[in-house]
Amino acid sequence: MKELYIPYFCNTASLVEVSKLIGKTLKISHLCEVIEQYLSRQETCRIYDAFLFAAEAHNGVTRKSGEAYIFHPLTVAYLLADMHMDADTICAALLHDVIEDTEHTKLEITQRFGQKTADLVDGVTKLASGEFTDRESASAASFHKMMVAMTHDFRVVLIKLADRQHNINTLGSMPRLKQRRISLETLNIHVPLARRMGMNAMRTDLQMTAFEHLHPWRFKTLQKMMQVYNERQGDAHIKIRHEIIETLADKGIDAELPVWKKNLYRLYLRIKSRKGKKYINQYNEPLQIRILVNDKMNCYQALGVIHGLYHPKIGTFKDFIATPKIYGFQAIETSVTTPRHQLVRVLIQSRQMHYLAQYGITSHWRFPEMEDQVQELHKHLDRWLMQVEDIQKTHSTDAEFLEDMKADLFLNEIYISTPKGDTKILPNGATPVDFAYAIHSKIGHHCLGAYVNDRRVPLNLKLYNGATVKIITDKTATPQPAWLKFVVTGKARSAIRYWIKSTKAEDFQAMGRRLLQVALKTLQSDLNDIPTMQWKKILCTLSLKNKTHLFYEIAKGNQCSKLVSRRLLNQHGDLIATHPNNKALIIKSTEGLAVNLQHCCHPIPGDTLLAMLDPEIGLAVHRVGCPRLLISSENTFSLAWRENTNESFLAPIKVFVNNHYGVLFNITNLLNKMKVNIEDLSISGDGQVKEMYFLLQVKDSNRLHDIIYGLKGLSDVIKIKRAF
Secondary structure: OOOOOOOOHHHOOOHHHHHHHHHHHOOHHHHHHHHOOOOOHHHHHHHHHHHHHHHHHOOOOEOOOOOEOOHHHHHHHHHHHHOOOOHHHHHHHHHOOHHHHOOOOHHHHHHHHOHHHHHHHHHHOOOOHHHOOOHHHHHHHHHHHHHHHHHHOOHHHHHHHHHHHHHHHOHHHOOHHHHHHHHHHHHHHHHHHHHHOOOHHHHHHHHHHHHHHHOHHHHHHHHHHHHHHHHHHHHHHHHHHHHHHHHHHHOOOOOEOOOOOOOHHHHHHHHHHOOOOOOOOOOOOOEEEEEEEOOHHHHHHHHHHHHHHOEEOOOOOEEOOOOOOOOOOOOEEEEEEOOOOOEEEEEEEEHHHHHHHHHHHHHHHHOHHHHHHHHHHHHHHHHHHHHHHHHHHOOOOHHHHHHHHHHHHHOOEEEEEOOOOOEEEEEOOOOHHHHHHHHOHHHHHOEEEEEEOOEEEOOOOOOOOOOEEEEEEOOOOOOOHHHHHOOOOHHHHHHHHHHHHOOOHHHHHHHHHHHHHHHHHOOOOOHHHOOHHHHHHHHHHOOOOOHHHHHHHHHHOOOOHHHHHHHHOOOOHHHHHOOOOHHHHOEOOOOOOOEEEOOOOOOOEOEOEEEEEEOOOEEEEEEOOOOOOOOOOOOEEEEOEOOOOOOOEEEEEEEEEEOOOOHHHHHHHHHHHOOOEEEEEEEEEOOOEEEEEEEEEEOOHHHHHHHHHHHHOOOOEEEEEEOO
């Protein structure tokens, strides 16, 4: 096997390891030595001039560690030079704190180093904290300013990321509270930004270092746990690697297996999600193996070899080569189990895929031959920056802008198609309303309904990867404030919020009146046909002051117009009143009704709800997708859970397992450790695979997700799904 050369970031080395090489003796000569390899003499001289300017500006200033301040911008510039960034970016890195911390102005930098460099420096410069009443407001405003600058030049964020990478690696001299604050900010803002730029090596370094400063004891404990685990499994791991290397070589595949260090922060999140004993073993924590080959075809050939060598774990295969992630990541991922019951996670990439995944948007500067691959990543980045501009145009507050951006940065993506075959990339958990706004803001504003794969669905349905969505619009339709409770994209949230802000209370009342009138019209009735006594009865039941208040609540999404119309007409009203049910206390707009959560689908808080008015049982509530629910525009109601529900609910799951000795004990033992009550259990299947049906008691869908995630870590578990 050939030895693979992996550059600094591709080896996911931390900045601390680099500092061991250059230490506090880092000099401008070290920077010049790097930039002279790819920049002209004239550009090198300009960078040297920027260093002299910064050194003079920061003269006499030291950092908390005691070192001269100039070491910080010099290190930031060195990190960017290692990526082979251009002269404007390197100059801006050297000058990035000059406007913020010294008396020098943007005009001076413009006159001496040019407009582009000055704009980059200004984009990175924080707003003066004295202008704000608290640190959070100042941080949100500075983030807003930086993102606006990024829409004009994405290099602003590259400088900011390198700046944060050095700052967080030198947090040791800071007070403990400041270490925690900066670490949390890094995980919430800078890590997802690095991911969006496709720079996974920098993202990993930021995560690891932030985790170390945020939870130093937990970090050291995990280090020790992994050290012990590796010592115990070391021989087995070496044997597995040799088996893979020899088998690939026998098949004529030129492959390399570079060391893949485990990200302790992501390991921490996985262990934290387990509700039982916090431990690491060969069954719940996989050996990670990265296989690098020559090209795409070799990737699929290597996959065949791995699946032929070991038993694949069902449900773990992902092909991100055919459908790359929006930040450029391409790979084949799979998990397998060896005959010695070692769980192995395998990631297969070509060498160029690997470099693109590590360097992201900066890949082509170090590797010019990768220009074509980076172009696709640039297209996705440009589309995202256009969304950032759209959010900016809604005149959100700094805090709202920050929250909207977090929503877009943190979520994984799904691919949704229009009926014409155009594809939109949305965050996981997106709804038809998010999809409508992704097409165009006007489509979102006038969205009336949606079809998913030719089936009418509620607007709060969570879309799934590969779905085809058709949006129904009406020029008279307007955004519903209730949409803010389920939309996930920053663009949709900001557009709806802006519409609400610009809409007066009288307009909401008129809209609510119109919605109720439309609902009554479908029932061959009219607002004027409702008797006064019936109005009083309904208003009293719903604890509302008057009709105007009711219209306002309907427009705000706190009352369902179709359900109110039925109640005004007293359809099934007497029968429902004789079936009081406290479930009305946990579902909005159902005061005074008999509410029945249906056992065919067992809806729990967090699920998207649909309900039908049944003359025998009252309001029959299902979760979306229930096969027993026939959706019709007249009889189906979209409802929402109330906040802070403290009840427990029943949720069925089906667990498919290999029929091995002790598998049932392992599952029930884990559920016991997670303090999960089992209401019912049944087993069916054949001699090879068993299907276990569990009826569990849970608080909400998040708790159920944690349980399923924990069970998936068991070696004999093949697949888990919620049952109907």
